[in-house]
Amino acid sequence: MIVYGGTLSPFVRKALAAAAEKGIAVESKPTRFGKPDPEFDAVSPFRKIPALRDGDFTVCDSSAIVHYFEAIKPQPALIPAEAKDRARVIWFEEFADTILVNAAGPMFFNRVVAPLLGMPSDEEAAMKSETAIVPVLDYLESLVPAPGGYLVGDSLSLADLAVASPFANLRHLKFDLTRWPKTMAWSEAMLARPSFAEMVARESAMFGG
Ligand SMILES: N[C@@H](CCC(=O)N[C@@H](CS)C(=O)NCC(=O)O)C(=O)O
Structure with a gap:
């Protein structure tokens, strides 16, 4: 699984911290600001970071990414049920x-x-x-x-x-x-x-x- 985006972004940092807390192994891949990058563009159509690739599945937005992590590995829960x-x-x-x-x-x-x-x-x-x-x-x-x-x-x-x-x-x-x-x-x-x-x-x- 790859999380695209440099960690100076609070959104990227949040997504990577969530993966770490849940014990989900991800590769952190910084993007080149303002430079063409077909691999990243394919995952994040509006060039926002973070974006995620898990095999054929791609999604962007830190909240969507954290919800994905929560669904594929419910424990430890970061989003309470109550x-x-x-x-x-x-x-x-x-x-x-x-x-x-x-x-x-x-x-x-x-x-x-x-x-x-x-x-x-x-x-x-x-x-x-x-x-x-x-x-x-x-x-x-x-x-x-x-x-x-x-x-x-x-x-x-x-x-x-x-x-x-x-x-x-x-x-x-x-x-x-x-x-x-x-x-x-x-x-x-x-x-x-x-x-x-x-x-x-x-x-x-x-x-x-
Ligand atoms: N709601 C988005 C916000 C993402 C966002 O705005 N990221 C900034 C970096 S902190 C970005 O990609 N900026 C580049 C741009 O707007 O072109 C999320 O949670 O992922």
């Missing part, structure tokens, strides 16, 4: 994929990705992003559990993986989380899990960190 817990997990994933990633994205793109790719960066957009992320982190701070706890129920779920993943990008940005101590402790505990730790360390090495 109605309220399941709904809350889906909300947290949506919150992470849209609200959190959209708030942090311009900071990360303009201060990390653009310099890495030799592209022009927009510091004004990055500064707006610093402001935009404040209420998002305030919201998280109001509900994250103590380290050792999980966002939904008493076991790890897709909610934790989805919300923790963009925090690796905040780490690469050296974004100061001290104003949100519970969020900082919880996200550090999540990123220390083996499913994230090696991947995030490899990313940090790209920036000499």
